[in-house]
Amino acid sequence: MKRKQTLLSELMSEQRRSMIVLTGVSLALGAAIIGQAALLSEAVNRIFVMHADLSSIVFLLGSLLAVMLARALLAYGNGRIGLYMAARAKRTMREKLIRKLANDSVSATAGGQTGGKVSLMLDAVDEGEGYFSQYLPRMIEAAVIPLLMLGVVFAWHYPSGIIMLVTAPFIPIFMVLVGLKTKKKSEEKVEQLSQFAGTFLDSLQGLVTLKLYGRARSQEQEIERSSLAFRDATMGILKIAFTNTFMLELIVMLSIGLVSLELALQLVVFQSMSFHTAFFVLLLVPEFFSLLKNTGTAFHSGRTSMGAMRKVEQLLEERKGEGQTGTERTTVQPGEEGLMLGPMPPNIQLNDVRFQYAPDSFKLYVEKLTIEPGGKIAIVGKSGAGKTTLLHLIAGLLPSDSGDIQLNGRPYEMYKRSSWFEGMSYITQHPYIFSGTLAENIAIGTNRAVNRSEVEQAAASAGLAEMIGGLEKGFDTLVGEGGRGLSGGEKQRLALARAFLNQPAVILFDEPTVGLDVHTEKVLQRSISELAEQATMITVAHRLYTIREADLILYVENGLLLGSGKHDELVECLPAYAEMVHLQRKGRAG
Numbered sequence: 001m002k003r004k005q006t007l008l009s010e011l012m013s014e015q016r017r018s019m020i021v022l023t024g025v026s027l028a029l030g031a032a033i034i035g036q037a038a039l040l041s042e043a044v045n046r047i048f049v050m051h052a053d054l055s056s057i058v059f060l061l062g063s064l065l066a067v068m069l070a071r072a073l074l075a076y077g078n079g080r081i082g083l084y085m086a087a088r089a090k091r092t093m094r095e096k097l098i099r100k101l102a103n104d105s106v107s108a109t110a111g112g113q114t115g116g117k118v119s120l121m122l123d124a125v126d127e128g129e130g131y132f133s134q135y136l137p138r139m140i141e142a143a144v145i146p147l148l149m150l151g152v153v154f155a156w157h158y159p160s161g162i163i164m165l166v167t168a169p170f171i172p173i174f175m176v177l178v179g180l181k182t183k184k185k186s187e188e189k190v191e192q193l194s195q196f197a198g199t200f201l202d203s204l205q206g207l208v209t210l211k212l213y214g215r216a217r218s219q220e221q222e223i224e225r226s227s228l229a230f231r232d233a234t235m236g237i238l239k240i241a242f243t244n245t246f247m248l249e250l251i252v253m254l255s256i257g258l259v260s261l262e263l264a265l266q267l268v269v270f271q272s273m274s275f276h277t278a279f280f281v282l283l284l285v286p287e288f289f290s291l292l293k294n295t296g297t298a299f300h301s302g303r304t305s306m307g308a309m310r311k312v313e314q315l316l317e318e319r320k321g322e323g324q325t326g327t328e329r330t331t332v333q334p335g336e337e338g339l340m341l342g343p344m345p346p347n348i349q350l351n352d353v354r355f356q357y358a359p360d361s362f363k364l365y366v367e368k369l370t371i372e373p374g375g376k377i378a379i380v381g382k383s384g385a386g387k388t389t390l391l392h393l394i395a396g397l398l399p400s401d402s403g404d405i406q407l408n409g410r411p412y413e414m415y416k417r418s419s420w421f422e423g424m425s426y427i428t429q430h431p432y433i434f435s436g437t438l439a440e441n442i443a444i445g446t447n448r449a450v451n452r453s454e455v456e457q458a459a460a461s462a463g464l465a466e467m468i469g470g471l472e473k474g475f476d477t478l479v480g481e482g483g484r485g486l487s488g489g490e491k492q493r494l495a496l497a498r499a500f501l502n503q504p505a506v507i508l509f510d511e512p513t514v515g516l517d518v519h520t521e522k523v524l525q526r527s528i529s530e531l532a533e534q535a536t537m538i539t540v541a542h543r544l545y546t547i548r549e550a551d552l553i554l555y556v557e558n559g560l561l562l563g564s565g566k567h568d569e570l571v572e573c574l575p576a577y578a579e580m581v582h583l584q585r586k587g588r589a590g
């Protein structure tokens with residue numbers, strides 16, 4: 001059975017070439033370190049033991065300087081390659097996350113904690129960087145350079161080599177023990193951070209609601225609790241990191257002490273070795289242990305990064321399976337090369353379509369439904385009956401569990417998704433206003449480049465001209481986050497202006513449930529009917545006027561399409577519909 005490729009192994013396979021370069025640079029760095037020690041010990045030997053004059057060692061000192069420079073450059077090069085690998089890995093992770101979120105169905109994207117996702121996108125991906133910028137370069141260095149050094153020490157003075165060989169494994173053993181402990185802690189930390197960020201962002205977004213319901217204080221306490229938990233998790237990791245550093249220093253100090261003692265005994269007591277050799281080995285030993293020690297710190301950051309990467313992987317995995325109910329779900333493959341839809345409204349057909357948000361939850365079933373091109377459809381029913389769900393299914397914003405949705409007689413999946421979405425505009429009750437100017441917010445209605453006069457024309461058609469004309473900066477007024485606020489009616493008209501730019505073949509319209517003033521209502525109605533002249537219009541309808549004018553009314557109850565037809569027909573043959581109309585009339589009169 002083929003093993004599932006993890007995110008880390010995927011990222012690693014991208015970095016193969018960089019890792020080969022890294023190994024080459026590490027080898028050169030090892031040679032430079034050994035060369036530096038050899039030249040330095042030779043220079044000291046000549047000056048202090050052989051009392052050579054300065055002119056005879058000028059070349060030696062020049063070579064030493066060159067090797068030191070080369071070492072610095074190689075160490076810098078290693079750092080740069082690490083940073084390059086980290087940047088590449090972060091880009092890949094972000095791309096994967098964005099692609100995943102963008103390809104999820106609308107309901108899946110809207111689900112979950114927004115703040116948590118933001119924190120994951122920004123922080124966990126950043127934390128993952130340490131694996132490539134620190135851990136990998138240090139590990140490759142540790143695998144290459146100490147071996148090189150050990151070989152040289154063995155060749156020059158094998159007893160020191162034996163001590164190094166015996167003491168060195170204590171460092172990785174210690175690292176593994178500590179690493180295992182930090183891994184769990186770091187996963188906890190990322191979890192805490194995500195929770196903290198989530199609580200914080202969600203509280204900020206809902207500040208007005210919280211204040212109104214007098215919940216601001218309890219939310220404050222919740223944020224405090226969340227931040228304290230995050231602090232504790234961070235402190236836990238720091239405690240381990242500090243103890244780790246202290247223990248590593250101790251092991252390194254003892255090991256260097258042991259080699260020095262052995263060298264001193266050989267040099268002074270037994271006089272069995274030259275000063276040159278002893279000094280050369282003595283110069284190499286701290287370098288050897290310092291490299292191993294660096295891997296200790298890198299190991300710690302590597303574990304933290306792995307914890308963060310697991311979180312990213314979980315989000316990618318989670319969303320992969322999200323919404324699957326066990327039955328084969330007709331998912332839409334994004335970006336597939338498929339049929340293109342033309343500018344004309346398509347014929348839309350639903351056959352035996354079933355949908356469920358999750359097992360044991362609300363069920364929607366449509367046996368047969370045909371929407372003719374250019375039709376004006378009103379979906380009606382009680383609150384929670386499934387009107388919006390049906391609208392989203394027709395629009396392909398939700399994937400059906402079974403059955404098929406056809407456009408012009410062919411399954412929906414055969415079409416290129418972008419061609420369908422480009423020909424469609426969705427005017428929701430609460431359209432999202434992005435942070436930017438009014439002109440920019442209108443221009444996002446279409447993919448093609450638009451000029452200012454087209455934006456102005458669209459705004460005028462949507463009945464926004466008067467309101468924008470009254471603003472000091474007109475179309476350049478900043479709206480959305482950090483900008484000017486817009487009323488509910490203005491937001492919907494802005495969404496309408498987006499649709500006017502797009503000139504869609506299919507319009508989805510979620511009619512406002514709250515009453516707009518007569519003037520706004522008239523403007524909206526006029527604009528929408530103008531926009532819908534050449535298009536199929538599917539409205540989740542609440543107004544009697546819209547319902548009466550519709551070519552086809554779909555009456556939904558408890559997720560079932562109870563009846564469809566014209567207003568008069570339904571009043572005649574569907575008592576539930578007749579009652580709804582009656583109640584609506586009474587409501588208006590009262």
Ligand SMILES: Nc1ncnc2c1ncn2[C@@H]1O[C@H](COP(=O)(O)OP(=O)(O)OP(=O)(O)O)[C@@H](O)[C@H]1O
Binds near residue numbers: 382389
């Ligand atoms: N993302 C979701 N996950 C699970 N259940 C959902 C989800 N969205 C809606 N539902 C449930 O599905 C049912 C139908 O919801 P839907 O929004 O389609 O109703 P509606 O007729 O449009 O209601 P309203 O007129 O109040 O907007 C409701 O019971 C709702 O709670």
